[in-house]
Amino acid sequence: MVSKISKRALETPASPIRRLVPYADEAKKRGIQIYYLNIGQPDIKTPKVWYEYIEKYKPEVVAYTHSQGLLELREAFSKYYERHNIHVTADEIMVTNGGSEAIMFALGVVCDPGDEVVTIEPFYANYLGFASYLNVKLVPVTAHPEDGYRLPPMSEFEKVVSPKTKAILFSNPSNPTGTVYTYEEMKTIVEFAKKHDLVIISDEVYREFTFDGRKHISIFHFEGIEQQVIMVDSISKRYSACGARIGTFVTKNKEFYKNALKFAQARLCPAETTQFGAIGLLTLGEDYTNSVRDEYQKRRDATYESLKEIPGVVVHKPEGAFYLSAKLPVENAEDFIIWMLKEFNVDGKTTMVSPLSGFYATPGAGMSEIRIAYVLEADKLADAVKILGEGIKVYNSRK
Amino acid sequence: MVSKISKRALETPASPIRRLVPYADEAKKRGIQIYYLNIGQPDIKTPKVWYEYIEKYKPEVVAYTHSQGLLELREAFSKYYERHNIHVTADEIMVTNGGSEAIMFALGVVCDPGDEVVTIEPFYANYLGFASYLNVKLVPVTAHPEDGYRLPPMSEFEKVVSPKTKAILFSNPSNPTGTVYTYEEMKTIVEFAKKHDLVIISDEVYREFTFDGRKHISIFHFEGIEQQVIMVDSISKRYSACGARIGTFVTKNKEFYKNALKFAQARLCPAETTQFGAIGLLTLGEDYTNSVRDEYQKRRDATYESLKEIPGVVVHKPEGAFYLSAKLPVENAEDFIIWMLKEFNVDGKTTMVSPLSGFYATPGAGMSEIRIAYVLEADKLADAVKILGEGIKVYNSRK
Numbered sequence: 152m153v154s155k156i157s158k159r160a161l162e163t164p165a166s167p168i169r170r171l172v173p174y175a176d177e178a179k180k181r182g183i184q185i186y187y188l189n190i191g192q193p194d195i196k197t198p199k200v201w202y203e204y205i206e207k208y209k210p211e212v213v214a215y216t217h218s219q220g221l222l223e224l225r226e227a228f229s230k231y232y233e234r235h236n237i238h239v240t241a242d243e244i245m246v247t248n249g250g251s252e253a254i255m256f257a258l259g260v261v262c263d264p265g266d267e268v269v270t271i272e273p274f275y276a277n278y279l280g281f282a283s284y285l286n287v288k289l290v291p292v293t294a295h296p297e298d299g300y301r302l303p304p305m306s307e308f309e310k311v312v313s314p315k316t317k318a319i320l321f322s323n324p325s326n327p328t329g330t331v332y333t334y335e336e337m338k339t340i341v342e343f344a345k346k347h348d349l350v351i352i353s354d355e356v357y358r359e360f361t362f363d364g365r366k367h368i369s370i371f372h373f374e375g376i377e378q379q380v381i382m383v384d385s386i387s388k389r390y391s392a393c394g395a396r397i398g399t400f401v402t403k404n405k406e407f408y409k410n411a412l413k414f415a416q417a418r419l420c421p422a423e424t425t426q427f428g429a430i431g432l433l434t435l436g437e438d439y440t441n442s443v444r445d446e447y448q449k450r451r452d453a454t455y456e457s458l459k460e461i462p463g464v465v466v467h468k469p470e471g472a473f474y475l476s477a478k479l480p481v482e483n484a485e486d487f488i489i490w491m492l493k494e495f496n497v498d499g500k501t502t503m504v505s506p507l508s509g510f511y512a513t514p515g516a517g518m519s520e521i522r523i524a525y526v527l528e529a530d531k532l533a534d535a536v537k538i539l540g541e542g543i544k545v546y547n548s549r550k
Numbered sequence: 551m552v553s554k555i556s557k558r559a560l561e562t563p564a565s566p567i568r569r570l571v572p573y574a575d576e577a578k579k580r581g582i583q584i585y586y587l588n589i590g591q592p593d594i595k596t597p598k599v600w601y602e603y604i605e606k607y608k609p610e611v612v613a614y615t616h617s618q619g620l621l622e623l624r625e626a627f628s629k630y631y632e633r634h635n636i637h638v639t640a641d642e643i644m645v646t647n648g649g650s651e652a653i654m655f656a657l658g659v660v661c662d663p664g665d666e667v668v669t670i671e672p673f674y675a676n677y678l679g680f681a682s683y684l685n686v687k688l689v690p691v692t693a694h695p696e697d698g699y700r701l702p703p704m705s706e707f708e709k710v711v712s713p714k715t716k717a718i719l720f721s722n723p724s725n726p727t728g729t730v731y732t733y734e735e736m737k738t739i740v741e742f743a744k745k746h747d748l749v750i751i752s753d754e755v756y757r758e759f760t761f762d763g764r765k766h767i768s769i770f771h772f773e774g775i776e777q778q779v780i781m782v783d784s785i786s787k788r789y790s791a792c793g794a795r796i797g798t799f800v801t802k803n804k805e806f807y808k809n810a811l812k813f814a815q816a817r818l819c820p821a822e823t824t825q826f827g828a829i830g831l832l833t834l835g836e837d838y839t840n841s842v843r844d845e846y847q848k849r850r851d852a853t854y855e856s857l858k859e860i861p862g863v864v865v866h867k868p869e870g871a872f873y874l875s876a877k878l879p880v881e882n883a884e885d886f887i888i889w890m891l892k893e894f895n896v897d898g899k900t901t902m903v904s905p906l907s908g909f910y911a912t913p914g915a916g917m918s919e920i921r922i923a924y925v926l927e928a929d930k931l932a933d934a935v936k937i938l939g940e941g942i943k944v945y946n947s948r949k
Binding site for chain 1: 556560596613617658679749790816
């Protein structure tokens with residue numbers, strides 16, 4: 152029956168973030184303490200208002216909601232966006248099962264099988280999974296560690312565009328690189344999309360996490376392109392509520408909305424209970440998100456300062472999100488990560504990061520690169536990166 | 551930008567259950583009281599243990615769970631299935647966002663774009679949405695109101711099978727017809743799948759709701775075909791928890807599981823909070839589900855007894871689920887339903903049902919048929935059906 156597996160399934164990669172977990176589990180069994188910097192699961196407590204609102208509503212029948220999500224939640228999102236100078240009404244917002252489903256709806260509305268979507272690699276690894284599930288081809292433009300993974304020039308985008316190109320998909324602040332695009336960089340994307348009449352799918356889930364006083368530029372801050380924009384969002388990182396699975400699909404294009412709603416109707420609705428919790432989280436203002444951002448900035452500093460001390464590492468100071476990508480002085484980062492889990496420890500401790508190759512669509516790209524999610528307290532991060540440095544030394548002398 | 555909408559989105563039908571809601575909303579605005587028999591949203595209270603378990607766990611960080619769902623929940627499902635003589639381990643169960651996502655994973659694992667899946671029409675309307683989202687073609691074998699929508703004979707299945715056929719998908723007890731397949735009918739499906747080496751996607755979400763002492767036959771009660779079976783399940787109806795969005799994808803085929811897990815990893819996980827609630831619901835035993843079944847049997851009786859009194863209606867006594875399909879003495883049931891909402895009422899009340907044409911893949915099929923979801927108390931149902939009968943009389947004399 153193996154012959155019965157679809158090509159789309161066989162071509163879907165296992166998550167590069169989750170696939171090395173068995174090595175970590177084995178290390179744990181051997182009594183090794185692991186610093187998990189591989190997954191974007193923050194340790195920050197979810198605000199209590201999550202449970203308070205679930206408790207507050209408590210309907211007697213846990214029922215379907217409208218497929219586009221509860222009106223009250225969509226109105227709360229609308230107000231939240233307003234504070235970020237993003238003017239969208241409740242009717243332009245659809246609640247989804249995390250940002251994940253919003254990206255899938257966006258790809259599904261815009262692309263038929265075989266259509267192409269331009270992305271900036273390294274990109275959020277699960278884009279590959281969504282694309283293969285829906286038989287869409289991701290066409291990458293490559294950013295480089297040497298210049299801090301800044302946006303490649305327009306000429307690079309022009310090289311990959313084809314008659315099959317339907318959209319451009321990217322995250323800003325970027326997961327996995329932590330790069331925050333400037334106004335000029337965003338304008339390059341907008342001009343590219345305008346010129347080739349592409350839909351822009353803008354993943355803005357790390358909106359608040361911009362450091363050193365930087366301001367986030369949303370795709371909705373550009374005029375005259377609203378009809379070709381789909382914004383993807385999620386409360387997962389903002390409120391440390393990854394397990395809420397509440398995201399949004401936001402567009403001013405009524406046809407995009409109407410057609411995405413048909414996909415939404417087929418799957419009925421996002422969970423009712425978690426929508427109540429999300430209404431609660433959206434009552435939190437900038438005080439909350441600023442304090443979380445400051446905490447991540449501290450962590451960024453601890454991680455970056457330790458990392459740049461390691462000889463041979465190529466790293467730029469990340470500007471946002473809670474990730475950092477870097478090039479290590481090793482040939483195969485995945486092999487190194489597995490070795491760190493299987494063979495290495497300092498006083499019974501080791502560090503787990505993600506290999507970055509899974510965040511590229513170009514075969515063989517990013518082999519020496521890693522992603523670090525700085526989701527632990529600053530002192531733990533410093534220790535984790537120190538262990539990483541020790542590991543590199545031993546790993547390379549070993550060969 | 552309308553040209554930018556994908557064919558797959560344009561071909562996805564709006565939900566036949568939800569698409570007439572605007573007419574109902576208008577009627578409500580005019581002060582009409584509506585009996586909503588169009589949607590499978592029961593009025594039965596969700597057991598309190600749902601909220602008790604959410605309250606009991608309450609982790610400080612609402613976090614991602616494993617992509618296949620919490621082990622504790624999968625173990626609870628395994629024990630639950632054991633009680634139904636379905637022997638599957640926690641490793642063979644994947645928690646999904648409702649039964650909806652389980653069906654999509656099943657189609658995605660088995661089918662590439664253009665592949666075909668045999669279904670028995672009328673079928674659960676959202677199968678069409680899942681199929682067009684994933685570019686799979688549903689190939690129907692037609693059941694008929696005149697014989698209570700019983701399984702068509704093997705010869706009908708043989709007519710539609712092609713080299714592109716990868717699977718057969720059906721629900722038992724059936725949504726929308728309420729038919730419960732006998733052992734012999736299930737055996738026909740099994741033999742057909744064996745003969746053509748097809749995957750069987752068995753949607754068993756109404757397992758407990760079988761009336762008059764009938765026993766539900768699960769696809770897992772057949773031996774020697776386990777490797778080509780995917781069972782789809784959901785807690786939505788069983789525990790009146792439609793808003794929980796917790797379902798399962800169940801298979802003993804390790805390749806199916808492994809590949810579906812890649813899709814699951816891309817979307818990260820089902821909501822953590824609702825998984826806790828589901829663990830709670832699964833502590834309920836047969837006493838609970840039997841009492842709910844008895845309530846639905848009473849409602850079935852009230853609906854059926856009233857409906858068969860209406861001249862010209864073709865209806866057989868439904869055997870399970872909480873739906874009934876029937877042929878009305880009208881040419882176009884959708885037109886009639888809209889008329890009922892726009893033009894008709896008895897003492898300020900009217901009845902809303904679903905047109906059945908949207909539950910067929912064959913164009914033009916089921917035009918005179920409707921689905922009734924008997925999700926209200928028995929006396930309300932009797933009144934609602936009486937109003938439907940009055941409506942038919944006036945509608946037909948009007949022409």
